Amino acid sequence: MAAIDVEKVKNDFPIFDIKVGGKPLVYLDSAATSQKPRKVINAISKYYKRYNANIHRGVYKIAEQATEEYIKSKKKVAKLVNADSGENLVYTRNTTESINMVSYTWAEQNVGSGDHILVTDMEHHSNIVPWQMLAKRKGAILDYISLNNEHSELDEESIETQLAKNPKLLAITHCSNVLGTIVDVKSITRKAHQTGAKVLVDGAQSVPHMPVDIADIGCDFLAFSGHKMLGPTGIGVLYAKHDILEESQPFLGGGDMIKTVERQDFTPNDVPWKFEAGTPNIEGGIALGVAVDYLRKIGMGSIREHEKMLTRYALEKLSGIDKVNLFGLPVERIESRGGVVPFAINGIHPHDVATIFDSEGIAIRAGHHCAMPLVVEILKEPALSRISFYLYNNERDVDAAVAAINKAKSIFKIQ
Ligand SMILES: Cc1ncc(COP(=O)(O)O)c(C=O)c1O
The missing domain is CATH 3.40.640.10 (Type I PLP-dependent aspartate aminotransferase-like (Major domain))
Structure with missing residues (x-):
């Protein structure tokens, strides 16, 4: 299975030419909707x-x-x-x-x-x-x-x-x-x-x-x-x-x-x-x-492997940050986990987290994710922040998310 050349893939997606508040777009919300390659447009x-x-x-x-x-x-x-x-x-x-x-x-x-x-x-x-x-x-x-x-x-x-x-x-x-x-x-x-x-x-x-x-x-x-x-x-x-x-x-x-x-x-x-x-x-x-x-052409198997690699990387990085709670299966069970990483930061509402991410040009989703019985009744969270991956993401996007989490913690003075 060929590894995905993310830079090459990104060139196929015109949206990655835009700047958000002067910063390049980091799109981590593909579970909501994906971006579109030029050929589709x-x-x-x-x-x-x-x-x-x-x-x-x-x-x-x-x-x-x-x-x-x-x-x-x-x-x-x-x-x-x-x-x-x-x-x-x-x-x-x-x-x-x-x-x-x-x-x-x-x-x-x-x-x-x-x-x-x-x-x-x-x-x-x-x-x-x-x-x-x-x-x-x-x-x-x-x-x-x-x-x-x-x-x-x-x-x-x-x-x-x-x-x-x-x-x-x-x-x-x-x-x-x-x-x-x-x-x-x-x-x-x-x-x-x-x-x-x-x-x-x-x-x-x-x-x-x-x-x-x-x-x-x-x-x-x-x-x-x-x-x-x-x-x-x-x-x-x-x-x-x-x-x-x-x-x-x-x-x-x-x-x-x-x-x-x-x-x-x-x-x-x-x-x-x-x-x-x-x-x-x-x-x-x-x-x-x-x-x-x-x-x-990219291959569904390659896409799955790529997202597995990114999810593993994200789970490892995020689990090392104090006051960040992760949900879902642990990294050891990566085979049963798709490219979705839900998290909450103690003391910061997920909507505030998403707004701070946005100030860095990073798009993530915050809310009940159209699954209120799960998020509200079972996980007992008012909302969650969620990072989700696709074939155009790479480790740098995860690093940007980690930096944004640390920025949010520092703004809200969470140690
Ligand atoms: C698991 C799952 N089912 C159904 C849907 C609904 O998809 P759509 O809004 O395209 O109908 C979504 C959308 O996020 C989803 O994640």
Whole structure:
């Protein structure tokens, strides 16, 4: 696996030419959204400049080109996650919409009163609220797999106890956006299938950062977002097994999702188009394909190794600073940890920490990270600061973060 030449990579990202308050941008918030390489930005403008047309309908050249490029992008995305062809991929707006799509289609038809839906205490709101809404609509019961005593990974006993309730669905994150914990989704999918549950994997923090193989995991659904993997905002992906897509009712009704329409009824289109009603985000889909080309050229294995190296370096550096508390698995468990480093400094609110980082040109996230049950109820923190990595970060970025932490401590007179 080739090491990543970060300086070369950075040159591909125009945003790193900017200065923030006179300082070069240090971007440590890729778990929120990634930066975009020039090729992705150019793909969007090329579509508008050279072949802007609606897809699926036109018989003229540029419409055919747009349709071809859109379908080609799905094939690229499918290849990235080993999903055969693009046929079982639905383009959505983001992970959130992908998960909601499952709740309003397959789950709407298959979850009933008194049924159990299972999530974990590590989920993003996107993988909690749609299931709360479904539970309310259907009179179903929402259960949680709890965390171990260290609050760093799922509790094995709780997995067994909750699966013994025979849930209809297990909806589980592959990598926590708060703790960075990587869940063994392959093993838990196997266990869940033995109880008859379907499994939805939230891949928002895994697909952009490590090799993900749908066939190997064996899950029924996988949701992820283009904007976290070098693609534009407004394009997301839902993979579902073919028979599930065939059997599920459409989500939204309108153009493109039909074969025929009569005054009282309609015949839905083939999979996956029956789930893509109306004109989609054409340029977003095409640019996501270009983002995937970029990622595959670097190599998902190399990206994972690079982030592991940075996470190890950050954990070692930050653990040496007095009054800094780290969350998640220890450095010895780096194999189960993604490139996310949450921390708190005793006596300084995380928002103040993030503001001081910003004064140094460093972008980090502070808040509940859209995971209030985890951050507020379980970790009992009002908020956390979070550093997160991608292929354009290096050790110098970590050193800058360490200097900013020391600056914050000195401003707040924390010894
Ligand atoms: C684990 C996880 N799931 C879901 C989401 C939601 O992604 P989006 O806002 O792109 O829908 C995020 C975003 O941070 C996430 O980290």
